[in-house]
Amino acid sequence: MKENRIYNFNAGPAALPLPVLEEIKDSFLNFNGSGMSITEVSHRSKWFDDVINDAIARTKRLLKLNDKFQVLFFQGGASTQFCMIPMNFLKQGQSADYVNTGTWSTKAIKEAQIQGKSVNVVASSEDKNFSYIPKDIPFNSDAVYTHITSNNTIKGTQWANFPDTKGVPLIADMSSDIMCRAFDPNPFGLIYAGAQKNIGPAGVCMVIIREDMLEMVPDSLPSMLKYTTFSAKNSMYNTPPCFAIYTIQLVMKWLEETIGGLDKMEEINRKKAGDLYSFMDSGEFYRATAEPDSRSLMNVTFRLPSEELEQAFVQKALENGFGGLKGHRSVGGCRASIYNATTPDAIESLVDFMKTFEKENG
Numbered sequence: 001m002k003e004n005r006i007y008n009f010n011a012g013p014a015a016l017p018l019p020v021l022e023e024i025k026d027s028f029l030n031f032n033g034s035g036m037s038i039t040e041v042s043h044r045s046k047w048f049d050d051v052i053n054d055a056i057a058r059t060k061r062l063l064k065l066n067d068k069f070q071v072l073f074f075q076g077g078a079s080t081q082f083c084m085i086p087m088n089f090l091k092q093g094q095s096a097d098y099v100n101t102g103t104w105s106t107k108a109i110k111e112a113q114i115q116g117k118s119v120n121v122v123a124s125s126e127d128k129n130f131s132y133i134p135k136d137i138p139f140n141s142d143a144v145y146t147h148i149t150s151n152n153t154i155k156g157t158q159w160a161n162f163p164d165t166k167g168v169p170l171i172a173d174m175s176s177d178i179m180c181r182a183f184d185p186n187p188f189g190l191i192y193a194g195a196q197k198n199i200g201p202a203g204v205c206m207v208i209i210r211e212d213m214l215e216m217v218p219d220s221l222p223s224m225l226k227y228t229t230f231s232a233k234n235s236m237y238n239t240p241p242c243f244a245i246y247t248i249q250l251v252m253k254w255l256e257e258t259i260g261g262l263d264k265m266e267e268i269n270r271k272k273a274g275d276l277y278s279f280m281d282s283g284e285f286y287r288a289t290a291e292p293d294s295r296s297l298m299n300v301t302f303r304l305p306s307e308e309l310e311q312a313f314v315q316k317a318l319e320n321g322f323g324g325l326k327g328h329r330s331v332g333g334c335r336a337s338i339y340n341a342t343t344p345d346a347i348e349s350l351v352d353f354m355k356t357f358e359k360e361n362g
């Protein structure tokens, strides 16, 4: 492969589109005629203003966000959002609904509870090791918000359709599937995504917030933990993670101009995931762990007949240029993370490798 790059199935940080990496490389020493690298220009310069504003404009176009939504950039990862959300929106005497679909939802719930906030876990798939997305959930109509994890990176499940919360604002952790498909953003009060899975490098978390949510933020919070601070200053109250935001800008440009938008991206992702799942379904050797109607388009979790074979599989794959196929340390097994940047060609090569491995070891 070009530049000796491997097929990268890492869960995060993860593969980025090659044209994006090439553009970064080409412009790295002299960004846009500035005579400086993007890592050297001031965040108060016109150069950076253009970068962040273009990243925002492209995000809004791709997700079809109306003027009620703002696109913001935070540090501290998706994990800081776990604590900021209850801190900013939940007052004494109020409560929020949470759906527990795995490791990251569990952490989000915990961060609300340690602040003494009132949390209702209205559904959980823990009874079957988080292998499915709950249905027919008894949402509370007086909840301030309903929190879901749209894609469960570790367990390999994804909401196929978002739940109807009858006007209660949805808040979604979309860290591992933002921009993988088109959806209606209007029921969402807030969407957040650590960039390092599907839209950029580590170091920045994208937050999409609806105006009515900003009105709920109390003045009493520390500046850096308030959504209103970032909203008032176009995410530049303090120094933002400039390089990470620049990379997001290029990924959004790639999505718009090379891929052709989210409908097209979704079509490609459905084909990629479909090819991999249907290959596994066609035999007995590889077993996808998520229930069929809850399978993720982004993180394909699977088992082989034994742990020894799983270890051998991961090792042999690495020797053949396929990286990152080991499952998360908390669940074991195997996982192929096939984010937007993973090409159909990488899936085809992986399936070929899996067939060969099965022949030799099955």
Ligand SMILES: *Cc1c(COP(=O)(O)O)cnc(C)c1O
Pocket (backbone or CB within 6 Å): 012, 076, 077, 078, 079, 080, 104, 149, 151, 152, 153, 173, 174, 175, 176, 194, 195, 197
């Ligand atoms: C990776 C991940 C996180 C944690 O993100 P950080 O940026 O490391 O804090 C949270 N939620 C989901 C769904 C993830 O995949």
